[in-house]
Amino acid sequence: MTGTLARKPYTPKVAVERLRQGDVGAWPVVGGLVAIAIVFSALNDRFLAPENLTNLALQMAATGTISLGIIMVLLLGEIDLSAGSVSGLCATIMTIVHVKQGWSPPAAILLALAAGAGIGLVHGVMFTKLRMPSFVVTLAGLMGWLGLLLYLLRQGGTINLPFTGFISGLSDTWLPPWLSWALVAALVLVPGGAAVFTRRLRLAAGLPVTPLWWLLTRIAGLAVLLVAGVLVMSADRGVPLLLIIFGALVVAFDLVLRHTTFGRHVYAVGGNAEAARRAGINVTRIRILAFTLASTLAAAGGILAASRLSAVNQQSGGSDILLMAIAAAVIGGTSLFGGRGRAYDALLGVLVIQSITSGMYLLSVDSSVRFMVTAAVLALAVAIDSLARRGAPR
Amino acid sequence: MLSATGISKRYGAVQALDGASLTLRAGEVTALMGDNGAGKSTLVKAISGVVVPDEGAITIDGANVRIGTPHDAQALGVSTVYQDLALCENLDVVANLFLGTERRRATVLRHIVMERATRDLLEQLDVRIRDIRVPVAMLSGGQRQSVAIARALIGEPRLVILDEPTAALGVEQTAQVLALIGRLRERGLAVLVISHNLADVRKVSDRVVVLRLGRNAGEFDTAATAQEEIVAAITGAAR
Ligand SMILES: Nc1ncnc2c1ncn2[C@@H]1O[C@H](COP(=O)(O)OP(=O)(O)OP(=O)(O)O)[C@@H](O)[C@H]1O
Numbered sequence: 001m002t003g004t005l006a007r008k009p010y011t012p013k014v015a016v017e018r019l020r021q022g023d024v025g026a027w028p029v030v031g032g033l034v035a036i037a038i039v040f041s042a043l044n045d046r047f048l049a050p051e052n053l054t055n056l057a058l059q060m061a062a063t064g065t066i067s068l069g070i071i072m073v074l075l076l077g078e079i080d081l082s083a084g085s086v087s088g089l090c091a092t093i094m095t096i097v098h099v100k101q102g103w104s105p106p107a108a109i110l111l112a113l114a115a116g117a118g119i120g121l122v123h124g125v126m127f128t129k130l131r132m133p134s135f136v137v138t139l140a141g142l143m144g145w146l147g148l149l150l151y152l153l154r155q156g157g158t159i160n161l162p163f164t165g166f167i168s169g170l171s172d173t174w175l176p177p178w179l180s181w182a183l184v185a186a187l188v189l190v191p192g193g194a195a196v197f198t199r200r201l202r203l204a205a206g207l208p209v210t211p212l213w214w215l216l217t218r219i220a221g222l223a224v225l226l227v228a229g230v231l232v233m234s235a236d237r238g239v240p241l242l243l244i245i246f247g248a249l250v251v252a253f254d255l256v257l258r259h260t261t262f263g264r265h266v267y268a269v270g271g272n273a274e275a276a277r278r279a280g281i282n283v284t285r286i287r288i289l290a291f292t293l294a295s296t297l298a299a300a301g302g303i304l305a306a307s308r309l310s311a312v313n314q315q316s317g318g319s320d321i322l323l324m325a326i327a328a329a330v331i332g333g334t335s336l337f338g339g340r341g342r343a344y345d346a347l348l349g350v351l352v353i354q355s356i357t358s359g360m361y362l363l364s365v366d367s368s369v370r371f372m373v374t375a376a377v378l379a380l381a382v383a384i385d386s387l388a389r390r391g392a393p394r
Numbered sequence: 395m396l397s398a399t400g401i402s403k404r405y406g407a408v409q410a411l412d413g414a415s416l417t418l419r420a421g422e423v424t425a426l427m428g429d430n431g432a433g434k435s436t437l438v439k440a441i442s443g444v445v446v447p448d449e450g451a452i453t454i455d456g457a458n459v460r461i462g463t464p465h466d467a468q469a470l471g472v473s474t475v476y477q478d479l480a481l482c483e484n485l486d487v488v489a490n491l492f493l494g495t496e497r498r499r500a501t502v503l504r505h506i507v508m509e510r511a512t513r514d515l516l517e518q519l520d521v522r523i524r525d526i527r528v529p530v531a532m533l534s535g536g537q538r539q540s541v542a543i544a545r546a547l548i549g550e551p552r553l554v555i556l557d558e559p560t561a562a563l564g565v566e567q568t569a570q571v572l573a574l575i576g577r578l579r580e581r582g583l584a585v586l587v588i589s590h591n592l593a594d595v596r597k598v599s600d601r602v603v604v605l606r607l608g609r610n611a612g613e614f615d616t617a618a619t620a621q622e623e624i625v626a627a628i629t630g631a632a633r
């Protein structure tokens with residue numbers, strides 16, 4: 001536990017203290033997830049079945065990846081409304097160069113990611129240099145990039161990806177059991193070992209440390225969760241590669257945000273841009289980078305979505321995907337006011353949203369009801385966010 | 395240690411400073427007083443590189459220096475705590491202290507090194523904060539002022555300038571911050587405090603410099619001067 005930004009408590013006692021101060025951490029989301037699981041499994045016994053949970057994992061990846069990008073700009077106190085259109089556009093670019101121009105899949109994917117990065121760079125420059133509000137820049141992006149997508153697709157409207165090709169294969173690849181278990185072992189042993197090691201270093205430096213039993217309890221808790229997840233998915237088709245890709249992105253961004261100067265400066269700019277500027281931080285650079293990362297992740301999400309669908313069409317990146325990605329970030333616990341949030345919020349938030357979607361689907365509820373329920377959850381999350389912001393004693 | 399002489403600065407039609415002078419010594423707290431618009435902030439800005447004066451010279455240890463930017467000032471050992479503190483409320487004490495000057499290996503933050511240094515510094519300054527890893531927003535006004543002052547010490551400055559450090563604080567927290575200023579003096583730093591509060595100034599300063607309409611209107615040894623005399627200098631009342 002070296003992350004000074006981590007809101008994870010030293011001990012249960014400190015945790016209770018922080019809860020009393022209004023710093024609720026991830027508990028509302030986790031509680032919400034448990035409640036969702038109880039309600040839907042009571043209404044339909046297929047909700048917690050391995051097949052449904054595996055599908056849920058598959059459905060999470062695309063929206064979750066876009067949501068991770070949204071978190072990068074939300075941390076600055078900005079917004080990216082173009083993420084949906086950008087995801088669709090970049091997936092279309094990839095599909096066209098692959099299917100029509102015969103590019104190899106990795107080259108096509110790289111081009112799509114580069115296009116995303118370029119778009120984000122344009123947004124960032126318009127925001128910082130032309131001083132346009134991010135809301136307006138990305139709203140223009142929402143329409144403009146959608147327009148370009150429709151233009152590129154105008155002959156045909158749909159382009160199919162080869163079913164057995166590499167790109168479609170991304171969403172139809174399942175880890176062999178031995179690899180799944182090796183990953184679980186790595187995901188428990190590496191962070192666990194790192195935590196014990198930094199605890200040693202902190203002791204050597206004379207700094208306060210988490211009690212060892214609490215550290216081990218948390219590592220054990222993580223192990224139980226991961227083992228349960230792998231057991232459930234193994235009862236169906238196995239652990240999907242798509243989930244691993246999304247998970248790896250979340251872990252990578254979590255490490256970057258908590259342990260690098262870039263991450264620290266993102267929080268600083270989101271908390272008080274003027275203070276960051278006076279401290280000698282290049283605020284413009286941080287902002288442009290964040291927008292670039294947001295659009296690149298949107299492109300990655302679009303690629304994953306195209307892989308699942310084995311096609312791109314005029315609806316790619318459209319309908320509710322943008323709103324779901326933003327909602328996921330906020331439901332996960334990222335503040336709309338900037339400066340507060342974690343990469344894991346994308347995972348937690350999208351888990352909530354997809355659980356609701358999947359549960360409603362099993363109950364064959366109309367999508368009108370689904371929208372209303374998701375909206376209510378989002379409103380609740382924003383209310384908690386606003387209260388936490390006001391509740392902080394000055 | 396630092397001395398500014400004949401500093402003038404004009405903003406359009408307003409002569410904010412008109413040949414003002416100021417001398418600061420190591421291990422001494424100097425209070426800068428004067429009515430609103432007397433030019434205190436402008437004089438401080440000239441020393442900390444925020445504005446460039448039209449005329450005047452600044453010397454450090456007798457040598458002429460040019461202070462064109464805040465960065466120049468920092469490089470010369472001049473550190474300023476602005477009235478609005480400029481803290482990131484969402485970050486913890488460690489992150490705020492090292493903001494922009496993070497200890498790192500390549501780009502990876504060295505959390506333990508920074509936390510150790512923070513604890514040592516706060517201990518030396520006798521600043522009491524129960525948990526230095528909560529966001530600064532959770533701290534009291536006095537604690538935040540203390541964090542801002544501690545932060546000014548990270549670059550090992552020789553002169554610390556404080557703009558109205560107690561203006562927003564209650565009685566107890568004011569006492570805390572004044573005690574902290576006293577400890578800066580014990581560390582051998584030159585300290586310049588802008589204040590409107592005579593009681594605070596009498597408690598903490600060794601010398602009072604009064605500005606009036608951009609000019610020097612008197613310099614007093616705090617311990618040996620009656621309050622009325624300082625007030626008279628500030629208001630310009632005939633003695
Ligand atoms: N950026 C500026 N542009 C124009 N005029 C300015 C500027 N800054 C200061 N002044 C003027 O210069 C004069 C001196 O201002 P200064 O802020 O130095 O006074 P002060 O002694 O700090 O006052 P206070 O006690 O109110 O802080 C005032 O008349 C002010 O209006």
Ligand SMILES: [Mg+2]
Binds near residue numbers: 434435436
């Ligand atoms: Mg002033």
